[in-house]
Structure formats: C-alpha cells, structure tokens
Amino acid sequence: MNLLNLETPCLVLDRGKMEKNISSLHARMKALGVNLRPHGKTAKNIDVIQIAIAGQSGGITVSTLKEAEYYFGHGIKDIVYAVGIAPVKLDHIANLMKQGAAITVLLDSVEQVRFVAAKGVEYGLSIPALIELDCDGHRSGVPLGDSLLMEIGRLAHDEDGVELAGVLTHAGASYQCKSIEEIRAVAETERYVAATSAGVLRQNGLPCPIVSVGSTPTAWFAEDLTGVTEVRAGVFVFQDLVMAGLAVCDVDDIAISVLTSVIGHQKKKGWVITDGGWMALSRDRGTAAQKVDQGYGLVCNVEGQSLQNLIVASTNQEHGIIADRGGNEVDWNSFEIGSAVRILPNHACGTGAMYDKYYVTDGSTEITDVWSRVNGW
Ligand SMILES: Cc1ncc(COP(=O)(O)O)c(C=O)c1O
Incomplete structure (x- = not known):
C-alpha cells in the first residue's frame, strides 16, 4: 500500500518521527528522575502507548472510559482517569475494577468523595482517588492554600469505599505561554503547587503516595521535579503546530498529517481547493493567538516536507482552501488537480479525533501498518 493510492482525507502517522518524540521525552524524564505516565487521549491507540510506556512504570492516563476499557483490554491495568468524576460513570469504573483494572479517579469536591465512597462500598471496592489541584486558574481543582484540600483529604481517607491516592495538577495555561522562560516558570509553579499540597496532606497525617503533574509544554521544559512522582x-507522541509555536518541537518533528486531494484551483484568488475541510482537520485554531498563525494547518507535499508559506487559510465542512500566507502566487504545478498534499495539524488530539485509524509510514510514502483508534465515549 502507498499513500498515493489512499482514499482521502485520511490520517497518516510517520512512525520514525513519533519514536523520536517519545524517546526525547523519555530522556528528559530520566534526567529529572521521574516516571512518565503517558496520556492515552492523543493517540487513542495501543501500539503508540506501548512505545510510550516502554521503560516507564507502565501506568497511563486516559480522558474517557472508552479509552480505559480499550487499554485495559490490551493489558494495561494502572489507569488514571484524569477528568473530574461524575456519579454516572462509577458503575463502569467499578465493573472494570472488578475485572482487575486499577482505575484512579479525580475529584476536587466533598460531594465527589461521598458518591465515589458510596459506589466503592456498594461494589466492595476501595476506589483510588487523586485530589485535583488548580495550579493556574485553568479550569478546575483546589487552589493552593485552600482548606478544602484537607477537608477532601480527610474525608477520602476516613470513608470506606474510597482511598486517598495523592494529588494531581495540569498546567493547561502552559499553552498560552509566549516564551520558553514562561513555560519553565509555569512548570515550576505546577511542581510547587503539587509538592506543597502533598506536604500539607502528609504533615496532617494523611497519605499522599502520588504527586502527579503535567502537560506536554511543562513536561518538555521542566528543570526540576523535586517532590513529583x-x-x-x-501530545508529545505526535507533537503539533501549537507545540511548534511554543518551541516544544520543530515543524518537521510533527508525526501526524492529514492526506488530502487537490480538487480545484481558484487562480484569480490564489487558492488551491482540497477535500480536507474542517471535518478532516478539526476546527481547532490553536495557533491563532501565537506568533505564527498556521490557519487550519500547514501544507506539506505528499512526501511530508513542509511548504512553510502555504497554509489552509480557511475551511468549510469538506473543503479546505490553501493559500500563500504572504499573498504570493502559488506554484500551480506543485498542486495539480487530483494530486495529494499533506496538512500538519494545529492540535494533534483534535485532528486525530476525526479519524478511526492511522496509516503508518516509515517516512516514505509506503504504508507499513494500519493502526486503529478508539474514539468516542
Ligand atoms: C489532566 C490532564 N493531564 C495531562 C494532560 C496532557 O497534556 P498535553 O495534552 O499537553 O500533552 C491533559 C491534557 O489535556 C490533561 O487534561
């Protein structure tokens, strides 16, 4: 199979680039003496996650219970479900735990402790729970210094059916940073909030074995992870244009791309029309606020070499409009009608979610594997 014969749009994964991204973060974590718990929400695929957990303790993070069930079905037991828990999900979790999965839930309220504990008692389980901390006002969690930490901690420790496993925070604000120095500072705040809160729990006689932090930018640029477990x-497994805009990676490190077909020319307007609209690329515009706005994605030739001046400037559902970002004339000979181009994504998770599989390449246009994805809930 070759990329040139595939029906478009479809999702292409360059395995060599992915392996390099993973080994780069592994090396950074090793230097800092910390285990990596890869987040399975980007790849939603076991082949990628098996490479990402190699040499680590084997635990993963998920964003849906469908992922949890899928990864558990492929032999991964230690799973953190890193979205605040809702009561309607607990039967599903308890059933997976009864089959041998070790699923840790996330909470930042007394109400959540109570319903997790009740479900644990109902099933004869002790459901591990991490207290979510807010390190940057991003969206959720207990702020540093709030007495709620101890209130939740004490209740989770004392109640049957639930077990206090530690603390977790996610520096989502790292995506808005304007420099590497800023990301380093956000990473240090993320570490400080987690380690300090763990200290508060321990000083008050409560257990806190897990101190979990992370986002791709802070993982990449953290300089010290003292107190973090x-x-x-x-995102690091694939990287994307938002990460390139944050200097986490180069554009040429991005391992996934959307293969699209050229279906028309609007020469007076300087537009190349493709079949890769927002259903193919996602509506993510994560680079809009960055120094270089990549539109809906950066254009590459079919071999995967990026054409720096060409972006998908706008989209409709099934149409993508490629234009030169400086308004220069497009080299029409490079975009013959019926030919294929590849588009690098703004956000790997969002673009990946549009597809049920990866066409895996070895860097050439030859396809070496087809790997499935577990989408939905
Ligand atoms: C709780 C949590 N942890 C970790 C991550 C991983 O961060 P990234 O997507 O930057 O790799 C996310 C991403 O949204 C998250 O929500």
Missing part, C-alpha cells in the same frame, strides 16, 4: 503528557 510522575509526569503526564499526551
């Missing part, structure tokens, strides 16, 4: 990151 594990780092979570997902």
